[in-house]
Amino acid sequence: MSTARATQLTSPLIHEDRLFSADFSSRTVARRLYAEVRDLPIVSPHGHTDPRWYAENAPFPDPARLFVTPDHYIFRMLYSQGVSMEEMGIPRKDGGAVETDARKIWRRFAEHYHLFRGTPTRLWLDQAFSDLFGIAARLTAATADHYFDLISECLARPEFRPRALFEQFKIEVIATTESPLDPLKAHQAIKASGWTGRVVTAYRPDPVVDPEFDGFHANLEKFGAITGCDTHTWRGYLEAHRLRRAFFKHHGATSTDHGHRTAQTMDLPQVDAERLFLKIIGGEVSEGDAELFRAQMLTEMARMSLDDGLVMQIHPGSFRNHNPAVYARFGRDMGADIPTRTDYVHALKPLLDRFGNERDLTLILFTLDETSYSRELAPLAGHYPILRLGPSWWFYDSPEGMRRFRELTTETCGFYNTVGFNDDTRAFCSIPARHDVARRVDCAYLAELVTKHLIDEDEAHEVAHDLAYGLAKKAYKL
Secondary structure, three states: HHHHHHHHHOOOOOOOOEEEEEEEHHHHHHHHHHHHHHOOOOOOOOOOOOOHHHHHHOOOOOOOHHHHHHHHHHHHHHHHHOOOOOOOOOOOOOOOOOOOOOHHHHHHHOOOOOHHHHOOHHHHHHHHHHHHOOOOOOOOOHHHHHHHHHHHHHHOHHOOHHHHHHHHHOOEEEEEOEEOOOOOOHHHHHHOOOOOOOEEEEEEEEHOOOOOOOHHEEEEEEEEHHOOOOOOOOHHHHHHHHHHHHHHHHHHOOEEEOOOOOOOOOOOOOHHHHHHHHHHHHOOHHHHHHHHHHHHHHHHHHHHHHHHHHHHEEEOOEEEOHHHHHHHHHOOOOOOEEEOOOOOOOOOOHHHHOOOOOOOOOOEEEOOOHHHHHHHHHHHHHOOOEEEEOOOOOOHHHHHHHHHHHHHHHHOOOOOOEEOOOOOOOOOHHHHHHHHHHHHHHHHHHHHHOOOOOOOHHHHHHHHHHHHHHHOOOOOOO
């Protein structure tokens, strides 16, 4: 037993061949492919890191607030095992008491670290602990204080501030995601500072597009105030979107993002669209009216993207804030977004009938419904010029999810109707690990195609480079 325990503590925290095949021939090819892409710059075209990190360049305060409290992948797992959100230091909407002792939060996280065995979160965290902080021992209750003290010591040094890490991670460009109501002061501060790191925004109009969004009517009032448009008229409302999109584009945006519950689109005659809008702003609306309005707005956003060149992303299929008790206490995006079935073939048809053959419009589709990959998404993207597939999001930015994505889509739409990798993260220090996992999975998949003699190795090297770097830059116009 003592020998086994010693082996666990002295062996590397991460294995150099992780995620590669056990087959020698395939693993050997994967190693060669990976060697050429592992150090490529990171293009992070869609995520949820806080732009204030880069604007203010202040030290991260402590390990708990670096790794635990901003990451719903972590606290949703702990919550599922009976650890309260308050114990994790997650702020309450009502300002109620939560744990503020960072060491206590970290210890509780460490005590439950075994819950992450076999998950992508464990892969990301172990790689960050190893590569960034040089830790070799596994995180446990016994090593919690060692971790906390070492990481805290590192965070106090200049080379661990956000901009230094940005450069150390070889991030070429990262996109944050902001509401149309955001004044983008952080982005303005980054630009004014003279720092050369490229941080761009993305236009996420959900707060003023979804009638079921908290504070929708108040948001419309603010939307009108900051644009000078009459957002109680259909024409004024659409013009407000055009103005804000232009403002976001001026601050580096190359894309929009839409987190609708479904992929439903609609192309109503103008008079019917205006009538629907007046009904929406008039007061109580049915669930059907709200869905119809969201569907119409996806088509309106596509029309605007054709005009202003912003790439359009749709992230449908999430039943957001599924847990009402958590939502009431802590608000949105607290790990209770649950996948639902998504119909893309019928839902997208109105938009595709109108814009599907345009070559100057790009619509990137994501899914939480894996059953749709081979049945719907790959055939759609393999035909319509505007469509591209995003390979991972939320529950499926995982090794097995990435692998299944390639297996279920490549035969029908190939590699070049996809957009590389999208890390979709809130935890800054996990970004390199997430991209590394994607590069390893893709290299392992390509290596098998080579050993099966489906593609030649020189082709695999080219594809590996495109998947790791080139496709995202091209698709997102970065």
